[in-house]
Amino acid sequence: xxxxxxxxxxxxxxxxxxxxxxxxxxxxxxxxxxxxxxxxxxxxxxxxxxxxxxxxxxxxxxxxxxxxxxxxxxxxxxxxxxxxxxxxxxxxxxxxxxxxxxxxxxxxxxxxxxxxxxxxxxxxxxxxxxxxxxxxxxxxxxxxxxxxxxxxxxxxxxxxxxxxx
Amino acid sequence: xxxxxxxxxxxxxxxxxxxxxxxxxxxxxxxxxxxxxxxxxxxxxxxxxxxxxxxxxxxxxxxxxxxxxxxxxxxxxxxxxxxxxxxxxxxxxxxxxxxxxxxxxxxxxxxxxxxxxxxxxxxxxxxxxxxxxxxxxxxxxxxxxxxxxxxxxxxxxxxxxxxxxxxxxxxxxxxxxxxxxxxxxxxxxxxxxxxxxxxxxxxxxxxxxxxxxxxxxxxxxxxxxxxxxxxxxxxxxxxxxxxxxxxxxxxxxxxxxxxxxxxxxxxxxxxxxxxxxxxxxxxxxxxxxxxxxxxxxxxxxxxxxxxxxxxxxxxxxxxxxxxxxxxxxxxxxxxxxxxxxxxx
Numbered sequence: 025x026x027x028x029x030x031x032x033x034x035x036x037x038x039x040x041x042x043x044x045x046x047x048x049x050x051x052x053x054x055x056x057x058x059x060x061x062x063x064x065x066x067x068x069x070x071x072x073x074x075x076x077x078x079x080x081x082x083x084x085x086x087x088x089x090x091x092x093x094x095x096x097x098x099x100x101x102x103x104x105x106x107x108x109x110x111x112x113x114x115x116x117x118x119x120x121x122x123x124x125x126x127x128x129x130x131x132x133x134x135x136x137x138x139x140x141x142x143x144x145x146x147x148x149x150x151x152x153x154x155x156x157x158x159x160x161x162x163x164x165x166x167x168x169x170x171x172x173x174x175x176x177x178x179x180x181x182x183x184x185x186x187x188x189x
Numbered sequence: 190x191x192x193x194x195x196x197x198x199x200x201x202x203x204x205x206x207x208x209x210x211x212x213x214x215x216x217x218x219x220x221x222x223x224x225x226x227x228x229x230x231x232x233x234x235x236x237x238x239x240x241x242x243x244x245x246x247x248x249x250x251x252x253x254x255x256x257x258x259x260x261x262x263x264x265x266x267x268x269x270x271x272x273x274x275x276x277x278x279x280x281x282x283x284x285x286x287x288x289x290x291x292x293x294x295x296x297x298x299x300x301x302x303x304x305x306x307x308x309x310x311x312x313x314x315x316x317x318x319x320x321x322x323x324x325x326x327x328x329x330x331x332x333x334x335x336x337x338x339x340x341x342x343x344x345x346x347x348x349x350x351x352x353x354x355x356x357x358x359x360x361x362x363x364x365x366x367x368x369x370x371x372x373x374x375x376x377x378x379x380x381x382x383x384x385x386x387x388x389x390x391x392x393x394x395x396x397x398x399x400x401x402x403x404x405x406x407x408x409x410x411x412x413x414x415x416x417x418x419x420x421x422x423x424x425x426x427x428x429x430x431x432x433x434x435x436x437x438x439x440x441x442x443x444x445x446x447x448x449x450x451x452x453x454x455x456x457x458x459x460x461x462x463x464x465x466x467x468x469x470x471x472x473x474x475x476x477x478x479x480x481x482x483x484x485x486x487x488x489x490x491x492x493x494x495x496x497x498x499x500x501x502x503x504x505x506x507x508x509x510x511x512x513x514x515x516x517x518x519x520x521x522x523x524x525x526x527x528x529x530x531x532x533x
Contacts, residue, residue, distance in 0.1 A: 040502050045244060069439065108372060168347065
């Protein structure tokens with residue numbers, strides 16, 4: 025850019041502004057704080073290799089099952105994303121809507137896609153096979169930091185409903 | 190379509206375009222691009238862009254204090270100032286820090302927002318009267334939005350840290366405090382979408398505001414709204430396997446990226462929109478985040494009355510004095526009958 029001119033010629037030189045970062049220390053301190061804050065996940069995990077959880081299927085009940093029966097009430101991929109919804113639907117069905125009218129039949133039955141009937145119960149159906157809560161349930165729940173309140177009632181070591189009857 | 194509508198629809202179609210790009214890309218098996226390459230690229234653009242722009246700003250000199258304040262400055266000893274005035278027109282560093290803290294954490298300048306309106310007034314000869322009244326809705330919408338967004342971002346740290354930080358767990362618990370619906374509804378998500386929705390609504394419905402709104406104003410709002418809505422859909426309605434989400438996120442931050450197979454297209458849309466927001470950040474008005482710390486009207490004490498600030502690069506100005514002026518135009522001036530100081 026040229027110097028400032030009017031019709032009489034140059035009347036002012038272009039102001040000589042220093043080429044530097046003003047308040048250098050403050051600006052750099054601010055930027056460092058910003059950088060450290062936004063890269064916290066990097067520092068937290070520095071040099072770590074975090075293994076993905078591997079839910080364990082090795083329980084006595086599952087081992088006893090015939091090979092063709094070794095399957096869940098719904099496909100595995102679907103269960104990975106939606107099992108909480110299934111359990112809540114079961115709960116609502118059994119505890120909050122149906123069971124008040126019918127004690128034994130429809131409200132407690134879950135018909136799987138292959139027409140097989142299951143008792144809609146976390147303790148008696150799910151945890152019958154998956155009796156290893158720590159290796160099966162907790163591993164993924166801890167990994168993604170969710171704390172489901174299922175275990176407030178469904179004590180893992182508690183007596184099973186069927187046995188009580 | 191008029192100019193103002195066009196600006197809105199350009200921004201809207203940009204956001205819809207981003208959604209379509211991510212969706213089509215994932216259908217075309219470009220998971221590696223959208224899951225690994227784009228997030229890294231977006232993070233780099235974000236960091237480098239923010240640092241670059243902050244340093245560019247820091248290279249602009251600010252030789253003078255700009256006392257654009259709404260309060261009594263420090264003056265004669267018998268002019269008393271209360272704490273609010275001292276904070277709004279700080280004379281020393283502690284009060285200055287107070288002013289910055291109010292601005293950053295409580296959005297002090299938005300709190301001053303006024304609404305100017307003509308109201309009917311039969312007693313007035315013109316039949317109307319101009320009134321200014323305090324209008325806090327903008328402040329409320331803005332502060333609700335910013336804090337909700339902060340909580341949402343901090344909550345997402347549970348995907349990026351293993352073991353998850355205690356702060357994040359606590360935040361998670363507080364956010365889902367009212368345990369309704371399953372999974373428990375996060376209040377921050379609801380507040381975020383409601384507040385962004387309000388800010389957008391206000392921009393569209395207020396004619397004066399619409400007049401000054403451009404695509405660059407609508408785009409971030411629509412983008413954040415889309416991010417919030419896809420996030421809510423992912424959590425409550427079209428669930429995805431979050432163990433796989435965490436595997437992807439942890440892979441990215443440990444620099445050993447790994448692509449789980451079990452992720453839905455909706456998840457990639459959400460991720461791509463977030464990447465778009467990060468990449469767009471340094472080029473946009475969103476830079477007000479670092480900018481608030483660099484505002485000369487906020488971050489300098491108002492001490493002009495007792496400290497002399499000399500512009501360090503003042504140059505010698507070449508004056509064109511009256512004598513020289515007369516020398517140049519003497520003959521035409523005499524000819525026109527204009528009195529001159531020197532005849533020769």
